[in-house]
Amino acid sequence: MAGLLCDNCGAINSPGNQVCQHCQASLEDHLTQPEPISSDGDVPGQSQKFNSTGHLGFPVDDHLGSEGYDSGHKQSPLAELGDVIPIETVVEEISKPKPYSLKIRVTDAQRTNIRLLEKLTRTEAGSRPTPKTSNITTQHIIRILIMLFLILAISWPIFFDPPHLPLPAADSNVSSFSQHILSLPLDAPVLLAFDYEPGYASELDTSTTAVLDQLMSRNAYLTLVSTSTSGAIQAERAISIAEVKAARIYEAPTDYVNLGYIPGGATGLIGLSTGIRSTFPLSINGDQVWQSPALQDVNTPNDFNLVIVITDSSATARTWVEQVRPNLINTPLLMITSAQVEPLIRPYFDSDPAQVDGLIVGLAGSVGYETFTGRIKEASNLWGSFSMSVVAAAGLILFGGMVSAILAANKQGQDYPGGE
Amino acid sequence: MVKRTLLIAVTITTGLVILMGYFINLPALVSVRKIFLNWAIILAAVALLIGLINLIVVHARKIINKEPGSHYSLVLLVSLMVTAVVGIVSGPTSKMSQWIFNNIQIPIETSLMALLAVVLISAAIRFTYRRPTSFSLIFIFTTLIIMLGTVSNPWLNVSWLSELRLWITRVPVVGGARGILFGVVLGTIATGLRVLMGADRPYED
Numbered sequence: 070m071a072g073l074l075c076d077n078c079g080a081i082n083s084p085g086n087q088v089c090q091h092c093q094a095s096l097e098d099h100l101t102q103p104e105p106i107s108s109d110g111d112v113p114g115q116s117q118k119f120n121s122t123g124h125l126g127f128p129v130d131d132h133l134g135s136e137g138y139d140s141g142h143k144q145s146p147l148a149e150l151g152d153v154i155p156i157e158t159v160v161e162e163i164s165k166p167k168p169y170s171l172k173i174r175v176t177d178a179q180r181t182n183i184r185l186l187e188k189l190t191r192t193e194a195g196s197r198p199t200p201k202t203s204n205i206t207t208q209h210i211i212r213i214l215i216m217l218f219l220i221l222a223i224s225w226p227i228f229f230d231p232p233h234l235p236l237p238a239a240d241s242n243v244s245s246f247s248q249h250i251l252s253l254p255l256d257a258p259v260l261l262a263f264d265y266e267p268g269y270a271s272e273l274d275t276s277t278t279a280v281l282d283q284l285m286s287r288n289a290y291l292t293l294v295s296t297s298t299s300g301a302i303q304a305e306r307a308i309s310i311a312e313v314k315a316a317r318i319y320e321a322p323t324d325y326v327n328l329g330y331i332p333g334g335a336t337g338l339i340g341l342s343t344g345i346r347s348t349f350p351l352s353i354n355g356d357q358v359w360q361s362p363a364l365q366d367v368n369t370p371n372d373f374n375l376v377i378v379i380t381d382s383s384a385t386a387r388t389w390v391e392q393v394r395p396n397l398i399n400t401p402l403l404m405i406t407s408a409q410v411e412p413l414i415r416p417y418f419d420s421d422p423a424q425v426d427g428l429i430v431g432l433a434g435s436v437g438y439e440t441f442t443g444r445i446k447e448a449s450n451l452w453g454s455f456s457m458s459v460v461a462a463a464g465l466i467l468f469g470g471m472v473s474a475i476l477a478a479n480k481q482g483q484d485y486p487g488g489e
Numbered sequence: 490m491v492k493r494t495l496l497i498a499v500t501i502t503t504g505l506v507i508l509m510g511y512f513i514n515l516p517a518l519v520s521v522r523k524i525f526l527n528w529a530i531i532l533a534a535v536a537l538l539i540g541l542i543n544l545i546v547v548h549a550r551k552i553i554n555k556e557p558g559s560h561y562s563l564v565l566l567v568s569l570m571v572t573a574v575v576g577i578v579s580g581p582t583s584k585m586s587q588w589i590f591n592n593i594q595i596p597i598e599t600s601l602m603a604l605l606a607v608v609l610i611s612a613a614i615r616f617t618y619r620r621p622t623s624f625s626l627i628f629i630f631t632t633l634i635i636m637l638g639t640v641s642n643p644w645l646n647v648s649w650l651s652e653l654r655l656w657i658t659r660v661p662v663v664g665g666a667r668g669i670l671f672g673v674v675l676g677t678i679a680t681g682l683r684v685l686m687g688a689d690r691p692y693e694d
Contacts, residue, residue: 198525212611219606234643235641267598270598297538301582414664416659465614466632469614471617473615476618477618477619
């Protein structure tokens with residue numbers, strides 16, 4: 070049985086009483102008045118209700134009786150907040166939701182629209198056969214035409230009388246490169262790094278061959294290394310080509326030694342610059358090379374008479390300059406690079422003091438080097454085809470770009486006739 | 490917890506020893522730095538070997554599971570085995586290894602470069618098909634100047650083109666590239682410092 074708590078005397082009164090049966094105090098106008106809880110199964114706390122004046126009441130369980138509340142509960146702490154708590158919103162939040170039917174009430178017209186929408190989405194979600202496209206598109210035809218035009222431009226100077234094309238002159242970087250080789254003493258040890266990928270062989274082989282030819286003329290003892298995995302075999306290939314062009318025999322390990330691959334990128338180069346013997350105890354073929362007369366005094370790259378790096382990558386070239394160059398006190402560092410590397414490496418040559426002492430860049434640099442040394446003429450023979458192909462490519466880009474722009478403008482005009 | 494602390498301590502100590510070796514010319518420090526560097530070089534070589542083993546395992550799994558495109562994996566594994574056997578038996582720079590290199594690897598890679606040239610020209614032609622912006626026009630004209638300024642032109646042999654090309658490659662190109670490099674360097678320093686201070690722990694991944 071539930072009752073009403075009188076906040077005056079603390080007695081429990083029967084439900085429905087307006088005044089306390091013990092002290093005759095009013096039971097209506099106070100916050101602490103517990104609302105009687107019905108005994109019909111409502112759980113205390115979940116079924117809190119509010120009295121007619123909108124104040125919160127406390128449920129009282131009849132099992133507690135009058136002793137169920139201590140003196141602290143007799144005067145509710147919320148008594149002073151009667152006009153502060155927003156009763157209405159609290160009621161909305163904690164009251165049970167009204168039961169709604171799960172069945173959607175729709176009209177016939179709405180039902181028809183739903184069916185139509187379902188039909189539409191079903192056709193969209195289903196897979197449709199892709200339209201069959203032709204194997205040869207306009208793009209393919211354009212590419213084939215470009216290829217034919219380039220082949221024609223390349224082969225024209227080979228098979229027909231080429232137009233007069235002036236050869237590039239040797240710049241200061243090329244002449245400096247050659248001067249360093251010419252000033253080498255006979256049989257001097259030279260460190261050569263082959264750091265380029267096979268794809269760049271066409272561009273770099275000509276300058277490499279010309280430089281190797283000049284080194285062989287000085288009878289230099291070549292020590293070959295590489296930070297590229299294919300560099301070791303690339304170096305052997307370059308030696309073979311140079312042997313043929315220079316009409317000389319260079320044999321390992323009497324004339325040169327191939328030390329192989331330097332793992333670890335920049336770390337490997339730091340190791341090389343501080344101690345080449347610990348980095349390469351043996352040659353790639355397993356030979357003990359450090360006891361040979363040419364290398365017996367060599368411990369670091371600084372002990373070589375010349376260090377030459379052949380590379381297609383600006384990052385590799387920079388790594389050599391940053392990691393190895395500081396340890397080269399008396400030894401010049403020369404570079405043979407692809408044309409794409411020039412912008413980033415040329416400042417190292419132009420700086421004062423120079424960090425790169427000689428530079429051959431691309432096919433133009435090879436031609437300049439050949440002109441300067443007056444020896445092998447391989448790059449000079451390729452210069453005509455190279456020039457014609459580049460001019461043809463530039464012409465294609467210019468002409469094709471203009472046609473493409475006109476076609477685009479026409480298409481735009483057809484799509485938007487009003488120019489809007 | 491102990492393992493983690495140990496890892497951090499080893500990393501920070503190694504980093505500091507290597508770094509101090511650059512600034513303090515102490516023989517003992519330089520010797521320790523050399524040892525660490527040699528370890529790093531050996532580890533890099535081992536990593537290459539592990540990468541090779543991983544490549545074999547991944548492609549072998551593709552073949553066993555008959556995944557789409559597994560015939561390419563088969564070609565890769567057969568090529569790898571043939572090259573490895575030739576290299577091990579006759580030597581990495583032998584005539585046979587050179588034959589494979591000269592007649593397979595160089596032609597394939599050079600052909601890829603030639604294909605790249607054709608595709609780039611084709612892309613440059615299509616570049617103006619979309620509404621050209623001022624930057625795309627600058628891009629195209631810079632390309633043309635660099636190309637024509639590099640070679641000898643029988644029809645347009647003007648010296649200013651070559652000089653303009655030199656100016657472009659030496660001033661704006663170097664400036665832009667240096668700017669990017671500077672950003673990379675700052676990022677590298679920040680990453681290095683974070684690893685040294687233990688804020689970044691890539692070895693825990």
